[in-house]
Amino acid sequence: MSAPAYDWLTLEPDEEIVWSGEPELLGYVWVFVVGVVLIPLFGLGFVIIASAYLTVKNTAYVITTDSVFKKTGVLSRQITDIGHENIQDTGYRQSFVGRHYDFGTVQVSTAGGSGVEMSLDYVADPLAVQSQLDSVATKKAPADESTDRNGRNPVRIDGAALDELVEEMQATRKALESIERRLKDE
Template sequence: MSAAYDWLTLDDDEEIVWEGQPSSESLYGTYIVGALLIPLVGLGLLVIFGGYLTMTHTDYVITTKGVYKKSGILSRSVAEIEYEKVQNTAYSAGPIGRSLGYGTVEISTAGGSGVEMTLRGVEDPQAVQKQLSRRVTQVQGTESEEEESTADVLDEILAELRAIRQSLDDGSRPPTGDQPRDR
């Protein structure tokens, strides 16, 4: 792992499968607005510089276990979502984003209220969303197989209990409170 990801702590068996930042094309609107505001006491330069700093200080990382997002210029904020918790992934791209090849990927979690993590300005958002969906399906599919095997074991136990009951019904049945006892 490079020093660029000194904020990322991975498990020993966890690997990075995709990494990115907001694309520079996603800042074209900021650059245009900033250029128009330059005559206003340099306010435009502040807008352009702020957009650039935000882009360069935001990182997105997809690993074999989850999704990470780091943001912040003066302070650092790192968010993580594990695949087990992902309920839904989606992507969107407006007309300009579609023509320039960037968009937004949104991740919703089970029990969360709406979108938990947004990856803005991602290059080829459809490919990123598909990769996330595949990883979520792999992880949650493995859990489903484990749940199915547990259900299979319970079905086998139930079948054995029924067989035991049947053998008791066919053979000598222990007396119950309603039947007279033989003495």
């Protein structure tokens, strides 16, 4: 995909841009409506409209073969990135207007994080963006199928082994209760 050059983005030699975008202006329609309503109030509406427009124009999202990036900031600049190996889960949501005009928010959660760590707000075709992100993040998963995306080795127990484990735990509990009773009696 041919993407615009980003002066704020430094890529590794083998890293490529897979997708890039910015928020859809239509996603901020409610801000513009409020701004128009507040224009008679000392021109406050102009400030609200200008602020929303500058926010949209100074926000960029980039998905590369290694990470997902979000750049924000009008007067200052903040760049957030999450490596694909750290992505635990992705999702997307769309409002009623977003479903009608096909824009929404792609959400990225990381292992060890609490909830959504990054959101790509008001992107066009959020399902396609989420699918693309999942596709490149999955390619970064470890080659060994016995580990998950985060390098952990999940334990798999079949039904018979689970029953045996439960029996052993029950026997251990009975033994500990017996020891506890003896200690109380002494």
